[in-house]
Amino acid sequence: MTVRVGVIGVGMIGQDHIRRLTHVLSGSQVVAVTDVDPTRAQEVADGLQGARVHATGQELIRDDDVDAVLVASWGATHEEYVLAAIEAGKPVFCEKPLATTEEACQRILDAEVASGRRLVMVGFMRRYDASYQGVKSAVDDGAIGTPLLMHCAHRNPSVPPYGFTTEMMITDSAIHEIDLVRWMFGEEVVAATVLKPRRSSKGSDDLHDPLIVLLEMGSGVLVDVELSLNIGYGYDIRGEVVGESGTASLAETAAAMVKSDGRFSGGVPADWRERFIRAYDVELQDWIDAVATGGFTGPSAWDGYAAAVVSDACLEALRTGTRTVVSQRERPDFYTKS
Numbered sequence: 421m422t423v424r425v426g427v428i429g430v431g432m433i434g435q436d437h438i439r440r441l442t443h444v445l446s447g448s449q450v451v452a453v454t455d456v457d458p459t460r461a462q463e464v465a466d467g468l469q470g471a472r473v474h475a476t477g478q479e480l481i482r483d484d485d486v487d488a489v490l491v492a493s494w495g496a497t498h499e500e501y502v503l504a505a506i507e508a509g510k511p512v513f514c515e516k517p518l519a520t521t522e523e524a525c526q527r528i529l530d531a532e533v534a535s536g537r538r539l540v541m542v543g544f545m546r547r548y549d550a551s552y553q554g555v556k557s558a559v560d561d562g563a564i565g566t567p568l569l570m571h572c573a574h575r576n577p578s579v580p581p582y583g584f585t586t587e588m589m590i591t592d593s594a595i596h597e598i599d600l601v602r603w604m605f606g607e608e609v610v611a612a613t614v615l616k617p618r619r620s621s622k623g624s625d626d627l628h629d630p631l632i633v634l635l636e637m638g639s640g641v642l643v644d645v646e647l648s649l650n651i652g653y654g655y656d657i658r659g660e661v662v663g664e665s666g667t668a669s670l671a672e673t674a675a676a677m678v679k680s681d682g683r684f685s686g687g688v689p690a691d692w693r694e695r696f697i698r699a700y701d702v703e704l705q706d707w708i709d710a711v712a713t714g715g716f717t718g719p720s721a722w723d724g725y726a727a728a729v730v731s732d733a734c735l736e737a738l739r740t741g742t743r744t745v746v747s748q749r750e751r752p753d754f755y756t757k758s
C-alpha cells in the first residue's frame with residue numbers, strides 16, 4: 421500500500437520531510453499540501469507530481485485522498501490540526517512540540533483516548549539517532565555502571581533575530597533534551613531549574629542566550645543542558661552520561677578527521693537537517709511502515725504531553741528563578757504500549 425500523505429506547513433522542515441518522503445523513503449506519496457502562505461504552498465506543490473493545494477489544514481485533513489497527515493507548521497498551531505486528524509480517524513505525525521502548553525496536550529490525550537486508536541506520533545527524532553542509541557545501549561547494558569549525571573549541549577549557529585524568544589529556547593529547543601532524557605533513562609523528570617549565565621551579545625537584545633537547564637530525574641540522575649542558540653561556528657549537539665564506572669558520549673559527527681601540518685580538523689554540521697539527516701529518515705520510514713500496516717510506533721502523544729509538562733515547569737523556573745517541581749497526570753493504560 422502507498423500511504424497518501426498530506427503535509428500542513430511547508431517551511432523548512434515541511435519541505436525537508438517532503439523531500440525524504442518523495443525521494444528517499446519508500447511506501448508513501450505526498451498528495452496534498454497547505455500553508456498559511458499560499459504562494460509557498462503552490463511552489464512546493466508545483467515540484468510534486470499531482471499534489472493539490474488546500475486552502476486550510478482542516479480542508480486537507482478532510483480530503484478523502486489523504487490517508488495520513490504530517491503537521492510541520494509552527495508549534496502553537498499543532499493542537500488544532502492534531503485534534504482534527506484524530507476526529508477524522510487519520511494517523512498524524514506531528515513535528516515537535518506536540519503542543520506548546522500542558523493544557524493543549526491534555527486535550528490531545530483526551531481526544532486520542534476517546535477515539536480508542538493510537539493515531540499520534542511526535543517527531544522526537546533524536547531517539548532514532550545512531551549515536552544517541554549507542555549511548556543508551558551503554559546505559560541499558562550496564563557498561564558504565566549506574567548512571568549518575570548527564571551533560572548535554574544544544575548549540576545552534578544562530579536563530580532568527582526577530583520572533584525567537586527566550587521562552588522558545590525551552591519550548592522549541594530544550595524540548596528535545598527533555599524528551600531524550602525520559603527515553604534515555606526510562607523515567608520521568610521530577611524537577612527543573614533554569615540558570616541565566618552572562619548574556620551573549622550575538623543574539624537579539626531580548627534573548628537571554630545562553631541558558632542552563634537542570635533536570636532532576638526520579639532516580640536522582642541530574643542532567644544539565646547548555647542552550648547556546650547563537651554559537652556561530654555550527655550546529656553542535658553534545659551529550660555525555662556519567663556512570664559509576666564509566667562514561668558514554670555522543671561521537672563527533674564529522675565524516676573524516678583530517679590531520680595535517682601538526683593539526684587535526686573535521687567539519688561541524690551546518691544545521692539540524694545535516695546533523696540528524698539519518699535520524700529523520702529512519703523516524704519517518706518507521707511512521708510510514710506503521711501507517712501502512714494499520715499499527716502505531718514511535719514517541720506517542722503521552723510523550724508529547726510529558727515533555728510539555730516539563731517544558732512548562734522550565735518556563736516557570738525561568739520566570740521565578742527557583743527550582744520547580746514537575747507534576748503530571750496519571751498515565752492512561754492506553755499509553756502503556758509505547
Ligand SMILES: NC(=O)c1ccc[n+]([C@@H]2O[C@H](COP(=O)([O-])OP(=O)(O)OC[C@H]3O[C@@H](n4cnc5c(N)ncnc54)[C@H](O)[C@@H]3O)[C@@H](O)[C@H]2O)c1
Pocket residue numbers: 428429430431432433434454455456457460477492493494495497515516517543544545592692
Ligand atoms: N525535529 C526537529 O529537529 C525540527 C527541526 C525544525 C523544526 N521543527 C519543528 O517543525 C515545526 C516547523 O518548523 P520550521 O523550522 O519548518 O518553521 P518554518 O517557519 O520554516 O515553517 C513553518 C511553516 O508553517 C507555516 N504555517 C504557520 N502556521 C500555519 C498554520 N496555522 N497552518 C498552516 N501552515 C502554517 C508557515 O507559513 C511556514 O511555511 C515547528 O514546530 C518546529 O519546532 C522540528
Ligand SMILES: O[C@H]1[C@H](O)[C@@H](O)[C@H](O)[C@@H](O)[C@H]1O
Pocket residue numbers: 574576592593596692
Ligand atoms: O526547531 C529547531 C529544531 O527543533 C532543532 O532540532 C533545534 O536544534 C533548534 O534549536 C530548534 O529551534
